Amino acid sequence: MGNAVFKSSFGSSLSTAFLLAFFLTGCSTPPRSVDASGAVRRTVAELGALRPSSIAHGLTSASGERAVYETEIATMRSTFALPPGAEADEKLPSALNTALHFNTDLDTARERVLAALPRAAAQPPAWQRAVLSAAHAQFPREAAPLIPPLLPLIRTPREFAIAAYTLLRAADTPGARSQITDALRNNFPAAEEEPRLRALMQRLQSPAGVARPPLADLLASPPRPRYPVVYSFQRKDRARAGLAVVRGADGRFVRNADGSLFSIAQYALARTHLPGTITNGNTPQGVFVIKGTGSATNRWIGPTPYLESMLPVEAPLALFDNPQARDTLPKLSDEDNRRLWTEAAYLALLPAAWRGWGPMSEALLAGQAGRDEILAHGNAINTAYYRNEAWYPTAPSAGCLVAAEYWSRDDGTLVHSDQLALVKAFVASGMDVGYLIVVELDDAPRPVVVADIIADVFAAERRSALGER
Numbered sequence: 001m002g003n004a005v006f007k008s009s010f011g012s013s014l015s016t017a018f019l020l021a022f023f024l025t026g027c028s029t030p031p032r033s034v035d036a037s038g039a040v041r042r043t044v045a046e047l048g049a050l051r052p053s054s055i056a057h058g059l060t061s062a063s064g065e066r067a068v069y070e071t072e073i074a075t076m077r078s079t080f081a082l083p084p085g086a087e088a089d090e091k092l093p094s095a096l097n098t099a100l101h102f103n104t105d106l107d108t109a110r111e112r113v114l115a116a117l118p119r120a121a122a123q124p125p126a127w128q129r130a131v132l133s134a135a136h137a138q139f140p141r142e143a144a145p146l147i148p149p150l151l152p153l154i155r156t157p158r159e160f161a162i163a164a165y166t167l168l169r170a171a172d173t174p175g176a177r178s179q180i181t182d183a184l185r186n187n188f189p190a191a192e193e194e195p196r197l198r199a200l201m202q203r204l205q206s207p208a209g210v211a212r213p214p215l216a217d218l219l220a221s222p223p224r225p226r227y228p229v230v231y232s233f234q235r236k237d238r239a240r241a242g243l244a245v246v247r248g249a250d251g252r253f254v255r256n257a258d259g260s261l262f263s264i265a266q267y268a269l270a271r272t273h274l275p276g277t278i279t280n281g282n283t284p285q286g287v288f289v290i291k292g293t294g295s296a297t298n299r300w301i302g303p304t305p306y307l308e309s310m311l312p313v314e315a316p317l318a319l320f321d322n323p324q325a326r327d328t329l330p331k332l333s334d335e336d337n338r339r340l341w342t343e344a345a346y347l348a349l350l351p352a353a354w355r356g357w358g359p360m361s362e363a364l365l366a367g368q369a370g371r372d373e374i375l376a377h378g379n380a381i382n383t384a385y386y387r388n389e390a391w392y393p394t395a396p397s398a399g400c401l402v403a404a405e406y407w408s409r410d411d412g413t414l415v416h417s418d419q420l421a422l423v424k425a426f427v428a429s430g431m432d433v434g435y436l437i438v439v440e441l442d443d444a445p446r447p448v449v450v451a452d453i454i455a456d457v458f459a460a461e462r463r464s465a466l467g468e469r
Helices: 016-020 044-049 062-080 086-102 106-122 125-138 140-146 157-170 174-187 195-205 215-220 317-321 334-340 343-347 358-368 418-429 454-465
Strands: 005-008 229-234 242-247 264-266 286-294 306-310 405-408 414-417 434-440
Touching: 044 418, 062 086, 062 106, 086 106, 086 125, 106 125, 106 140, 125 140, 125 157, 140 157, 157 174, 157 195, 174 195, 195 358, 215 434, 215 454, 242 418, 264 418, 286 317, 286 358, 286 418, 306 418, 343 358, 358 434, 414 418
Parallel strands: 229 434
Antiparallel strands: 005 405, 229 242, 242 264, 286 306, 286 434, 405 414
């Protein structure tokens, strides 16, 4: 923890109580404007001129991080030391959150989770969610024997789905699938109408051996022409690094100064490891709209500009049709917005060959399930916490797309930022609105690299030059 520079990548949506404990003073270049939420907004010209050395964040200095770490770890350990009872139960979710965030005291966390699961059905849904999410994230095999008795007793869709995914993560066997299916049918007669349960049913019934459509088709046909698009390519195992490239508004993919294809490593791994339809799960596959940029009020993300990506339903259909109309769209009721977001309306954002590829509808299901604030951002957490984990040298998020950043341990100044490079590449077309498309390539046991997608990029560019889609 005493290195002169550390690499950061972390997520966006921790609980309010947890986040407030971590807020430290940061600084950056003077913003052009600040919106009602406190997010910094910059013009395209200001984004283009922004330099890493003009951005600093108190949390990333050695002293700032140490103060936070010591305070939070002390609180967590005092909770774990409580005798069984109401107070220990009340504080357990926050303590588990801290243990997983800092990747420490996991043996104790495991003991507390396994002791808590047998009585989970009698606890409120928010408590169930926290304990079950911790089990899924770090202890699925140990927790698996305790899950089947819980399944018939959990009557809220999100918590039921988390329990089911925990069992499947430990052992995806015909017996486990049968147990989940039986409880699902009994607990939720209208499961087809609930997006999280629909996604779970698709997982239980997923056919094997179905070929993914041609990637070049996806790259050659953006949701709407003349807008930039970030394509984020991921592995099914999100512990593997993904890769982001940018298609400019003219149909040509952004290049570096030397003419090589611009790309950065981008991670779509949630700390819970849950699927994309679950709040704070992995970034869902599919089409997002990018409404603009901002700088986070969540200090774990840091002050580097993010891309404000929004899911279907979270954003109105009209914004997906015309992102530049972001400031002039009429207000819709939630009911009217949901009514307009039909499956057909969503699939129309995809090229014809991809409309039957079920995984690409995950973004629509996630939006229908109420997920929001899935940003593409940089981070301010020291990845040394995760040195022994499969996903090192990154850090898992709370469901966002994350690009690596390196900060000075001396004063918290930004030294290098893949995130800032991504933002600059996105706005190189002269606009800060457009689209984001997240797609899993396969389950190869390695990071995504340029060689995996370069032929499809060239093919898509040739088609764009010929006016084909």
